[in-house]
Each structure stands twice: as structure tokens, then as C-alpha cells.
Amino acid sequence: MSRFVKGISFIGLTIAMFMGTLDSTIVNIALPKIMTYFNASLTDASWVATIYTLALAVFMITGSKIADRYGRKKIMLLGLALFGGFSAACMLANSLTELIVFRFFQGLGGAIITPIVLPMGIEIFGKEKMSKVASVVGAVTALAAAGGPPIGGIILEYASWRWVFGINVPLTIVSFFIAAVWIKESYDETLAGKIDLPGTLLLTLSLGGLTFGLLEGRQYGWNSGIILGSLVVGLLAIILFIFVETRVKNPLLELKLFREKTLTASSFVYFLTGFALVSSTLILNYFLQDVLNYTALHAALIIVPVSLTIMVAMPLGTKLFDQVGAVPVTFIGILTMAISLLLLSFIKTNTPKDVMVVFLIINGIGFGFSSVSLVAFVKHLPKNKSGIGSGIVNAARQIGTCLGIAILVTVLNNNVNTAKQNIHQNATGIINQEKLSPRVKTTARQQFNKVFAISG
Template structure:
């Protein structure tokens, strides 16, 4: 792979990371416009934001593990198709329920593309450049998260709220072409055995319960039966997940990673 090809591939990867992160914050400022246009209440319209974050949070680890096993390039391209296609679908939504449904699948696409960017970037430039690749990816992620509201504000000033989703379509196409043409397939060669299905089920339940509870606690009330059930169920599922991962031969998440103090500390701070 030539230096030029590597650069094009990495541009495609950073565009994918930028899009996936941008959509966690860019929609927030458009909520009043969406409420008016689609005749929704604030509580119902807020699900346009919540459902994307929920899908991203719940499926990110599972998606990255599937990519490690079956091929990161293939899964990345699938994620870009999903993300770009449902971004276009969000543009055409004629009801709030339709928009929320499309946003869920867009979030699923985001959960696929964002965690694969770093390992694919390392594959392009080699492990000796891991610090540089991680720094660039981290900077792009921070820029996208911080840039969401102002970019959304500019779009709302010059166009309809629908273009907050439409902006992703040409970016997704560009990223898809660059990665399809320039990237090589890569896998996690250290993986062995089958998929940890019990771990997958418990992790999905844990992340769904805890994430939903934290996102909607203020809306429904922190002491409401729904939120308490969600949070307690999520914590119990998390305990079951940890117990499962300690026993299975090929865990979905290697808990020994958290013995690394830097990873554990950064995870706590990020949370």
C-alpha cells in the first residue's frame, strides 16, 4: 500500500468516525423544529436523540467483536451503508415514529463504524504508529462531538432540519468509496472458538437497562417503577455478564484488560 493510498484510506476512516460521533450531538438543537414540523411533544421528540445514543451504546462492543472475527472492512462497509441509507431515510420521515425508527437503525450503523476505525487505522499504518493514529482519531472524535451543535445551528439557519441528517449522505458515500478501494481486509488473529452468545445477551440487557435508565430518569422520575426496574435489571444483567465472562473460554470482553490502570482510569473518567 503506497503512502497516498494509506492517506486516502485514513481519510475515509476519519470521515466515518466524524459522522458517527457528530450525530450524537448535532440533532439536539433541531428538536424544537422537529417538534413543530412533526407535531410531537417534547418527551416524544426527545427520543430522536435518545434512541441513537441507546443503539450506539448497546451494540458497539458486539459490533466491534463481530468485525474482529468476520473482517473489519466488510463490517465497516456494511455499517456505512446502514448509516448512510438511514440518514437518507431520516430526511424523508413524515411522522415522529418513523423518524425515531430510522434513527435507531442509523444508530446501529454508528455503533458498527465508530469502534472499527482505530484498529483499521492501526492496520493501515502499523503498530509502531499507534500513538499517532490514536491521537488523530481522538481529536476527530472530540471535534465532532463539540462541533455538533454549531454545525446543526448553521444548517438550521440556511436549510430545513432534514439536512441535519442529509449532510451524512455524501460523507457516507465518500467514506464508503475510499475504504472500499483503499483498505485491506483485517481480522483479530488472536480470536478463537465461537461467539460468546450468553455474554452477548447479558451485555445487551445490561447496557440497554443502564443506558435507558440514565437517559430517561429525569423524564420519568428517578424513583418511578420503570426507571428503577431498568437500572436494577441492567445492574443484575451486568453482574451476570461479568460472571459469564469469567467462565467462558472465548469471552466477548476480556475482563483482564481492566487490570491495566490507564484503561480503567480513563473508562471511569469518561463515564
């Protein structure tokens, strides 16, 4: 394979990785527009974002295993067809229900293409280039995850919300053409026999139950039967899954892979980066648009330094990784990310924009260094296990994102409700203290009660 063919093939793969990851965050900034267009509530509209994340978390490991067994190129083309086709369907959706259904299948395509980019890239360049391939894939992943809100904000400023989905269509066509023409087929040669169907069903049930419970706990209530039932079913299914996998001949997930400490540690670090990503790309975006009343584009321009910093921090972190190892680099990354989140917590309505940007740059440095964990595990796994390893690590990040949404948005909602109650009580107290006629006081209290009753 010539250098040109290798280069163009890898570009096609990185486009696929960029799209699949981008769509996990780009839609958040478009939810207000979608709510208005379909005259929907925030609870209903949020499913447009939730269902995609749910599909990614649940099907990544299964998708990577099927690709290892039956051919990564064939499964990549299938995933691209699903992703691109249902991106077009999302763009043309006539109802919110249609959009949510189409997003699920788009997420299924994303779950297929995202984890198998790494093993296909290693197949193109060879095992001796594993670290460099993983570094580029990690940088593209981090850039796409952090770049969703800024890119979405720019699209919303100059086009309809439908182009948040439509942007994927031409990119998918390019990636599909490159994969079909230039990329060669590859497998995990150590796999044999049929796919572990019981393991597949149990893993899907466990990840589906846990992810749904985490994502929707704030909407249904953490004590509701559907959420408690979902979490319990997920936990029981994962226990049963582990039991089954230790006894079947050809397991879906080879648990012995977790004996490699680097894979386990990389999964945990990627889990933390997924959790931390919610603060800068979702919570801060709410603050900028809903509290400071910035436009989507204005908010995007403030958040975009995270993405730009990652473009520098990830390659720098990889160079440091080659010299001093993974532990110091990822530790510095996690510590820096934690410091940035602490700094972001001090932002108030009168905080200068320059200060916010500095905090986000620190966040981008931490995120870029932490993403080196995607490079670390590759060095310690056999080449033919890079596919399932990539599926495990990427699934960990999606689950971390789900947990971040569950905890941070719940805290946000509680803080907003507390603030509303305090404002209501203060307003009522001011009315009671003023020297007004009883009739005026009664009318004023009624109007305040009415305002706060409909301001959910």
C-alpha cells in the same frame, strides 16, 4: 501500500468517525424544529436524540468484537451502509415514529463504525504509528462531539432540519467507496470459535437497561416502576455478565484487559469527558436559545469556539503526552474542564458574550487535553486488541454522556419549575397588594393561573 493510498484510506476512516460521533450531538439543536414540524411534545421529540445515544452505548463493544472476529473491513462497510441508508431514511421520514425508528438503526450503524476506525487506522500505518493514529482519531472524535450544535445551527439557518441527517449521505458514500477500494481486511488473529451469544445478550441487556434508565429517568420519574425496573435489570445483567465471561471459553469481553490500568483509567477519563460535554453543547444551548432567545445560528457561533479550541488543544496535548506522559496531561485536562464548568455556572442573562466565549475556550482546552486518554491506552495494549479497547473506551464516553443528560437536565428541569413557582407566587402577591377591585383581582389571578398551567 503507497503513501497516497495510506493517506486516502485514513481520510475515509476519519470521515466515518466524524459522522458517527457528530450525530450524537448535532440533533439536539434541531429538536425545536422537529417538534414544530410534527406537532410533537418535547418528551416525544427528545427520543430522536435519545435513541441514537442509546444504540451507541449499547452496541459499541459488541460491534467492535464482531469486527475483530469476522473482519473489520466487512463490518465497517456494513456499518456504513446502515448509517448512510438510515440517515437518508431519517431525512425523508413522514412521522415522528418513523424518524425515531430510523434513528435507532442509524445509531446501530454508528455503533459499528465508530470503535473500529482506530484499529483499522493502526493496521494501515503499523504499530510504530499507533500514537499518531490514536491522536488524530481522538482529535476528530472530540471535534465532532463538540461541533454538533454549531454545525447543526448553521444547517438550520440555511436549510431544513432534514439536512441535519441528509448531510451524512454524501459523506457516507465517499467513506464507503474509499473503504471498499483501498482498505485491506484485518482481524484479531487471537480470536477463535463462535461469538459468545450469552455474553452478547447479557451485555446488551445490562447496557440497555442502565442507559435507558439514565436517559429517561427525568421523563418517567426516578421513582417510577419502569425506571427502577430498568436500572435493577441492568445491574443484575452486568453482574451475571461478569460471572458468565469468567467461565466461557471465548468471552465477548476479555475481562483480563482491565488488568491494564491505562485502559481502565482511559475509560474513566473518557467517561468524564462525555459527562462534561453535556454542559457546553446541550445545557448552554438551551440557555442561549430558550432564555436569551438567540437564533440557532447565533447560539452556534457562540458555542463553536469549543470545537475550534479542541483542534489546537488535542495535538498540543499529544505532544506533551509524548514528552511527559499521559497522567499530567489528562490531569490538567480534567482540572481545566472542571474549572470551565464552574465558570459556566456563573453565566447570567446579562453576561457578555465575550465572557461566555472565553469560558468555552477554557472548556475546549480541557476537553482536548482530556481526550489524550484515547491515545494513552493504545500504547499499552497489543495491536490486535486495539479494536475491543476502542469499543470499551468509546462506550464509556457514551455512558458518561447519558449520565450527564440524566443529572444535568433533571437539575435544569427542577430549577425551571422552581423559578416558575417563584414567579407565580410573586405575581400573585403583587396582585393581592395592589388596590384593585375584588373582581379585577379575581380575574387577574385566574389569568395568571391559566398561563402557568399551560406553560409546561
